[in-house]
Amino acid sequence: MSDISRRKFLQTTSASALLFFSGLNNTHAAPAKAYPSKKIGNIRDLKPNEPLAFNYPDEQSPCLLVKVDNETIGGVGPQKNVVSFSTLCTHMGCPLTYSKGRLVCKCHYSMFDVSRNGQTYQGLASQWVAQIVLRLDAGTGNIYAEGVEGLIYGRIGNLKLS
Ligand code: FES
Structure with a gap:
């Protein structure tokens, strides 16, 4: 040759x-896993600034749904003021609580703005908190979680591999 x-x-x-x-x-x-669609509440039952706790996209991921006083980025409803976030702080995973338009971490005092996609603006956290993608069924008022923007604390992917 x-x-x-x-x-x-x-x-x-x-x-x-x-x-x-x-x-x-x-x-x-x-095959790529898709986010589940999960009913998490009804817009008619939400009271202003009283968060509703739930887990998404699985039982190990605590989140909250809240109706705030002003229009938000990614919010649903007539005023676009119903939003949802993971409640795990992006610094070291401490639980976040809702207070006056913010998510607050009592471990090292980080704060996240719920009107601006969970942007961090104070404390040791440098990553924005993961925002839950919502869908409102205008007919029934039901609100569904259908995705996550950003990475939930402690994960390499939001959907766990089975
Ligand atoms: S765990 Fe939240 S600021 Fe450190």
């Missing part, structure tokens, strides 16, 4: 092997 034909042979077999193994890889790739 000449040098040119040997090189041509190696190029052809390498390309074939690459296609074969990439095909195998696709065949065995796990």
Whole structure:
């Protein structure tokens, strides 16, 4: 076999092997997990600044739903003032509590603005707190959690691998 034909042979077999193994890889790739849709409350039952606790996207992830006094980014409802967030502080995972438009961490005094996507503006946390994506059914008033923006504290992905 000449040098040119040997090189041509190696190029052809390498390309074939690459296609074969990439095909195998696709065949065995796990399907991407989708966020569940979970009913978490009804807009008619919410009282201003009284948060409702729930877990999402699984039972190990505490969150809250709250109707605040002003329009928010990502809020639902006629005033866009119903929002939802993880209640795990992004610094070290301490529980967050709601107070006057903010999520507050009593461990190291971080604060997050619920009107601005959970942006941190005080304390040791440098990451914004994860915001829960909401959907309002205008007919029934039911509110559904249907996704997460940002990473929930302590996770490498918001959806745990099963
Ligand atoms: S755990 Fe919240 S600021 Fe440290």
